[in-house]
Amino acid sequence: MDTMRDRFIATTTQLLDEDPRLALVLAEISRDGFGRAERDHPDRVVNVGIREQLLVGAGAGMALTGMRPVLHTFASFLVERPFEQVKLDFGHQGVGGVLVSAGGSYDWPAGGFTHMAPGDVALMDTLEGWSVHVPGHPDEAETLLREAAAGDGRVYVRLSLQSNDRGRPVGGAGGFTTVREGADGVVVAVGPMLDNVLAATEGLYVTVLYATTVRPFDGRGLRRAAGARATADVVIVEPYLAGTSTGAANDALAALPHRILGLGVAREELRRYGQMDEHLAAHGLDPRGLRDRISGFLGG
Template sequence: MDTMRDRFAPTLSRLLDEDPRVAVVLAEIGRDGFARAASRHPDRVINVGIREQLLIGAGAGLALAGLRPVMHTFASFLVERPFEQVKLDFGHQGLGGVLVSAAASFDWPAGGFTHMAPGDVALMDTLDGWTVHVPGHPDEAETLLRHAVAAGDDKVYVRLSVQRNAAGRVVDGARFLTVRTGRAGVVVAVGPMLENVLAATEGLDVTVLYATTVRPFDARAVRGATEAAGTDVVIVEPFLAGTSTGAVNDALIEVPHRVLGLGVGRRELRGYGEFDEHLAAHGLTPGPLRERITGFLSRTSRG
């Protein structure tokens, strides 16, 4: 069973063959997957070594030269460490490029907190004009990677994770999908959280929306869902809890509503553990999710 990251190098290698504008910039991480592509396109597969600020700067230079750069490493080294370069080299200069991360919030706990990035999407939210894709399955990752590379000169962040749903869905890089309909609330599941959300809401009279592109936020889908299901909204994200509650509030600004943001907590878990243990510790497994969702929705029914 392959992972989202397993799809990354083969997909980008094909895009390097298909489109002479595409270039890949690496910081050691993932270099082996591009060995063959580098032999075919030595001028468009660049490994800068463990120099993450240079990773972003080199990508911006390629963008200035008219190429479509794709920059890849762990999320903590792609978004957090070189954030100033992301802000200035791409945002301030008005350049387009594609950031593709691995390791998500805590995919590799043995790497310690230096390799964890639950705040990456919240940090990207401080910048203007970035599209953010959060696929929940390798098939969706491949589709969204292609969307990102083909997006003209837009700024795009693609967040890959080892966590995955059992099956992929047809995604278009923009809209939320309606997976289940109900009348007692709306639950938005982001990327790889869908499977746990569906298990947590089994038998509940709620609408479940599936989001694999969270920026721009599909406000129309949320407003449409609340017309039938009421204006209580829970959003379950695989990154920092509350990252998208502001987007939900903006979507429903004209109507009274309540929103609950579930995701990774702010408290640092200092035991390495395993991925599933971190997921459980943050309450993102079906049992705790169901308890928190039903508790939130029941407060409305009690008035």
């Protein structure tokens, strides 16, 4: 199976052929994959080099001329390093564009903490008007990318090497999808965390919701899943900073007594390279770690 990043390259290359409004701005990362697109569309495929602030500024400048820019590099260099440009050049100027990251929270542990961005979604959450997509499979990434490229708004698409075994229908209104139903609690699995959540909750009588769009947050879908219970127990499992969406869930359930457990990447920096699976286990995001914490929270 191809990766989400592979699918991003193939899909964007095709979209550049089809849509003269589309432009691609790179900062060296993934440039090799866009060789044909760069040759075919030299005026709309721009590599600025390792200059991430310029990456964002150039993309926003293109948007001011009426183009639809797609900006791409690792999440730590797309969101964290040029955050001021994201805030001002897109948000303050009121223009749209598509930010597509790679690397996730720890896709390449050997790259060290400079190439990890567990706080990217929380940081984007401080800005107004951004949609945030976290696909869990290359098929979902393609659908969300096509919708983002065809639109006019500000969109962040977070890609990862971690992937579920199969893709699920996504897009459209961006609401949560019910994968399992149960009465003992609600577990929201974000993007590539779904397979681990399903394994962890096997035999537990809980509702499992699947989210590939986390902003806007589907508060209505969460309230519907909570149902008419006197109280609601909710666990949110995210592949980035733990607790990123607990505030949004609290707001959605304000009229209902509830408890929320936010699971994700801990704030503690892991200072050994290891592999991605070892980072998942260290943060308790593997099936065993999730099982212990979810069942403990739900009291069973």
